[in-house]
Amino acid sequence: MSESVWYARILVVDDQVTHLRALCDILGRHDFDTTGCSTGEAALAELKHHPFDLLLTDLVMPGIDGLSLVEAARKLDPEIACIIMTGEGTVDTAIKAMKIGVLDYIVKPFKAASLLPVLERAIESRRLRRQNAMLETALRARVEELGRLNTVLDAARKEAERANQEKSTFLSSMSHELRTPLNSILGFAQILASDKFPKGQGDTKHFAGNIVQAGRHLLTLVNEILDLAKIEAGKVALAVGPMALDAVLRDAYAIVGPLAQARRIRLAPLAETRLELSADQTRVKQILVNLLSNAVKYNREHGHVSVRCEQHNGYARIAVSDTGLGLTPEQLAAIFQPFSRAGREDSNQEGTGLGLTITQRLVVAMRGSIEVESQPGVGSTFRIELPLLDSAAIPTQAASATPAGADSTPCRTPS
Known part of the structure; x- marks a missing residue:
């Protein structure tokens, strides 16, 4: 047997x-x-x-x-x-x-001799059926697992294609952005170096000034590209610690003040805030300067910019509002993309197109969040949330009395 x-x-x-x-x-x-x-x-x-x-x-x-x-x-x-x-x-x-x-x-x-072979065949048949059932179960499980793996692989492939497309778009945009100031530098330098073009002292000074301006823009662009690359690679150095929001806000106001005055944009007075954050003070100042300068540059003539601060669920919420042209839903969808300028690529405003991209990455790196609300023809509000040093921090009143219509006050393109 x-x-x-x-x-x-x-x-x-x-x-x-x-x-x-x-x-x-x-x-x-x-x-x-x-x-x-x-x-x-x-x-x-x-x-x-x-x-x-x-x-x-x-x-x-x-x-x-x-x-x-x-x-x-x-x-x-x-x-x-x-x-x-x-x-x-x-x-x-x-x-x-x-x-x-x-x-x-x-x-x-x-007789037993005739029964035993029958029993053996029957039991062997049962064994084979059970083995077949187990194989079918294992096969179904394998097919399901392969299906899941194919789904994961397909998602990974699409993500890789998306990342590759974004890289190609980024490199193409970066090449364009770099060429513009370089062409300006080379063009004015060639004029200065040429004997074919008569130049007075005023012309020389003007051309040299253009070269300096283009060089500074190029240096800013390179620095911001390097900054963004570090952030994307997770290598940005963050000195997260206690920081007083009020002092950083006032420093940012002081930096952006001359730009606002030159463009005749009113910065609404800052109300005192006693909120303390757990964040990198230098990076928070960079974020606020970028949001405020954008609010100024892409505002309407005689517009205003306001800032409000409040405590919300263990976070400091900082809202920067302007009375600019606002953004359409399509422009909002691209607001944090490198070089996108939120659909305003034809704007004559200075800027690298990386400011809001870097701002978003820095906010996220400090365990915060950023969002934007905008209404065409009314204005935009950029709202960031950063962790409080103490979730029981003393609540503050609005950091500024926002003028009527400024709550949804519009926006600027990324600078």
Whole structure:
């Protein structure tokens, strides 16, 4: 007998007790684990409480007959191997038995020598079915896993394509931005160096001034590109610690004040704020100067800029509002993209187009957030939130009394 049937559990059912005992004894001597029942009802109870590999049942029995028992057994365990024994079999009963899943049909009387090969084939069939079921389950799991992996790979591919496209766009824009001041420097330098163009002292000074201006713009652009590269690589050095917001705001106001005065833009007075942040003071000043200078540069004539500060859920919320032209939803969607200028690439305002990109990355790096609200023709408000040093910080009043209409006051393009 093969190894595959040595430890098979067999339920033998026969209403002839003498025949039942003889079968159990014979099968037991051949290393089968057998359980005998003299009624279909008793056999069904065993099947409900114990697992069996094979059901060997008489066909004709009082109460639950062999075919009914087979049907009930296969509902409990679809993989159980079933064999019918009968001394009164017909072709019709044999056909019906095969239809309900009986593997073999043995006619009484029979000898052990003829029964054992039948049992071995039936148990081997059960083993193969169970093995096939496990393989199908494993295959389905593998297919599902491959499906998930394909989804992840597809998302990664799309992200790589997006990143590559962004890199190409960035490099293309950067090349354009770098060429503009370089062409200006080279052009005026060539004029100064040429003997073909008569130049007075005023012209020389004017050309030299243009070269200096273009050089400064180029240096700013290079510095901001390097700054952005460090931030993107996670290598930007942040000295996060306690800082007083009021002092940094006033420093930023002092820096932007001359620009606002030159453009006749009114900076609304700052109200005192006692909020203390957990942030990098130098980077916070850089962020505020960028937002305020944008609010000035892209404002309307005789417009105003205001700043409000408040405490919100453990964060300091700083809102910079202007009365500029505002932005459309399409422009807002690109507001933090490098060189995008929020759809105002044709603007004659100075700027590298990287200011808001760097601002967003710095705010996020300091565990904060930034958002913008804008209404065309009304203005824009840039709102940043940075962690407070103490979530129980004393609440502050509005940092400025924002003039009517300035709450949604518009915007500037990224500088």
